[in-house]
Amino acid sequence: MDILSSTLMLAYILSSSSLAIEIDSIAESQYLTDNMTLVSQNETFVLGFFSLGDSPKRYLGIWYKKIPVQTVVWVANRDKAINGTSGKLILNSTGNLVLKENETIIWNTTIQKQARNPVLELLDSGNLVVRNGGDPNPEDYLWQSFDHPCDTQLQGMKIGRDLKNGLEWRLTPWKSLDDPSAGDFSYGFLLSDYPDLSVMKGTKKQLLIGPWNGIYFSSIPGTTLDLLHEIDYVANEDEIFFTFRPNIEAVLTRLVINQSSRIVVHYVWEDTLQIWKQFGFISLDVCTYGVCGPYGYCSVADTNNVCQCLEGFTPKSPQSWSSSNWTQGCVRNEPLSCNNVTTTDRFVNYTGLKVPDTQYTKVDKNISLDECKHLCLKNCSCMAYTNSNISGNGSGCVMWFGDLIDLKKFQENGQNLYIRMSGSNSVLQHGHKMQVIIAATIAATFGMLLLCLIYRVRSNTDEKSNSEEYVEGYVTDSDLPLFDLLTITTATDNFSLCNKIGQGGFGPVYRGKLPGGQEIAVKRLSHGSDQGITECITEVRLIAKLQQRNLVKLLGCCIQGQEKLLVYEYMVNGSLDNFIFDRTKGELLGWSQRFLIIYGVARGLSYLHHDSRLRIIHRDLKASNILLDENLNPKISDFGIAKAFGGDQTHGNTRRVIGT
Incomplete structure (x- = not known):
């Protein structure tokens, strides 16, 4: 075993954190051959030689240590592989890394600074660095892999430009799953007074994600990245970049650029499922760069x-x-x-x-x-x-x-x-006319509201209808919040057709926003329908107290006169059928995402069948009744014809065909 290998093994035994490789000042250079495969590791990452599939080609790279499916985050020789196990990594006395196949140089670094007793170290962040041994400023690196990203952005890694040293921190995808060489696309900043985060295809703009506006990048308001991380954006004379850092310390997360239409994907490690879950993404949809021309x-x-x-x-x-x-x-x-x-x-x-x-x-x-x-x-x-x-x-x-x-x-x-x-311009003139119209409308509306208020006060003193008392009894027993009709009509703009998002067998569904800003979906049950009353009672009775992440949440209801309204949490991505039966949207659901949706639906059904206080059979499970939230997590909805059984009951009979 050579000197470097001996030092490496001893250092690993003595330290479980980041691992340093020090160069003997007497030796011209030290190296590690591919015979060991593993070069260096810490608690989170591994540096070593690896192959892809059955290929004999070898690469030097960094991957996660404790994740069973090898997830490579950086490759040194991505554009030129080593044939067989003849690879040799050298850290020479000038502080440069040299990767050789026999005596042929495959890849190397070029350090401009003066090296003194150089040290190679793999940090817990996944950054491979070369620094001067004994340097009082340990972060004054001679070289670091974070300055030369591949397809993955890790926490703390910069994407942008080093204007002082002429470096560009830009992601480029693998050509394929078994070829890590740089693909056609790239992800980084275009320089201007107001820098645009962009996806390029060669030198052509493919997608502008937009400039940083102090809260988010202009094209992705409400990005999912800020749920788990804080985004740091810096723009000065020396550098322009953004990084992200975790809000939750233990979470493993990465941004990856791909060659597919889902071009930039935010992955989070799901430890219970032992998979990388897509937490968010930026896709190359129909809105590619300049598709609509000027204005x-x-x-x-x-x-x-x-x-x-x-x-x-x-x-x-x-x-x-x-x-x-x-x-x-x-x-x-x-x-x-x-x-x-x-x-x-x-x-x-x-x-x-x-x-x-x-x-x-x-x-x-x-x-x-x-x-x-x-x-x-x-x-x-x-x-x-x-x-x-x-x-x-x-x-x-x-x-x-x-x-x-x-x-x-x-x-x-x-x-x-x-x-x-x-x-x-008529737009300005229209604005002036609108002010007059709005003033007149407000006056008229105020009069109408006053009449409605008088009518409502009188109506509330009248005896309630039998159906209203019948339904309200169930609502009271379930402790479900009761919404005022005026609140719901205001939230939905008086059930405007512009806010209509669906139509079920029992009535239309509208999108709305409560005074506090919470978005809701309102199911308006058909007037005078006994079926509507039955469905309302079933929904309230069965799901009001169910708490499971894959069941849509019933927030409350409104029972007033002929109006029977059920208020749900709003699902921004609509129903599953809108994706799987639409060729364009269907491309947004990769197989891993489809698996997660299937798994989520199965978890929801398992809860209904085995873990809830009543055994509940949905009886109308179909793609249009699976709703998707902002992260494409599935939630089962529409329990209007569901049936409940006793906890020990295993069989039931029905006298008619119902549901799906």
Whole structure:
């Protein structure tokens, strides 16, 4: 056994944490051959030689130590494999790592700093570093693997640019599961005054995830990453980057870029299932870069109208637009009046957007939004502005010059963008007219509400209907919250068709938002239907007190006159059938995610059949009754025709065909 191997084994026996390999100052270089396979390890990671599948090709890489399925997070020689077990890792006296196959150099580092007694160390973070032995600043590395990422971002690893030293921290995917060489895509920042996090295909923009706005990257409001981590974003003269650090210390998590449509995936290790669970992802959907052209916005939610023009704009080529070729974009209905001397132009606030491509932007972090507006108005090339940081009450200024490209529209969240329009534009005139209409509407509405209130007070003094008393008795016994009808009608905008998200056998389902901001789904049972009353009672009686993560939660109900309303937690991804029977959406569900959905449904059924206080048979289990939350976790819904049995009952009879 060579000197380095002996030192390595002794160091591992003496220390269970990070492992250092020190170079004998007398020797020109020390090395470890591939005969041992394992080079170094700590409590979390392993550095060693490995193969993929049945291939004889060998790579030097880092993977998780305690995870049974080998998960490689970094590969030194990803573009040039070693044939067989003739690999040899050398740490020479200059502090450089050299990987050889016999006497041929396969891979090496190039250190610019002066090395003194160099030490190779695998840190608990998964970072492989070379540092000077005895250096009072142990983090002053001569070289580190975190500066040369592959397809995986680990906690504490930077994605961005080192402007001082000319490094780019950018992820690139493996070409395939058995080929770690760099694929076509890459994930990192595009430099500008307001840097865009992006996915590139070669040198072409494929997807702009957006700039950091102080809370999130503009294209992904409410990202799942911030549930488990804090995101740190830094932009100064020396570097631009973001990292993430865990809120939960023990969690194992990683971001991976792939060659598939689900391009960037956030994985979390599920220890009980012994699998990597997809906790969130960024996909290459229909809203690829610039698909809607200038001043057109893309909306994933509306598959029939993927691209639409901003209000006040029309398609530049109506013929191309009607044939789903939107790249020419939109033009203003009325031209701007700016001539660098005088202008009647104004700015219109467009809400709920991902901001456009930031290539031609200018940022001033020290001025207010009002100052930003006046500065933009003076420059005829300035087409839009907004706060550079939207946290708190907003701060700073970012201005766009030239056409606005790559806008996206969100159903909720998103940012404000103030876009330059002609002062005589109908959008502005419409705004003035709307103020008059709104004032008149408020007065009329107030009168109607007053009449309704008087009627309601009188109605409440009347004797309740038999059906209302019948249902309310079950609600009282279940301790389920009772909602006021006015609260539900306000939350759903008076059961607006715009808020209708489904239609069941017992009535429509609406999306709503309570005064505190909580989103809800409201099932409105058909008026005067005995079936509706039966379903309402069944739902309340069976699931009001059930607590299991794979059962949809019933938040409360409203029983008032002819109205019988059930209020549930809102599932942002709708029902499973919308995914598996839709070719486009179906591509978003990989086999691992499908397995997790199946497993979740099975866990919910197991609870109903064996672990709840009553044995409950659903009797209408189908894809449309499996709802998916924001993380695609499944929840069984619609217990209207479910049947309960005693805890020791194993058989039951039915006199009619029912359900699915």
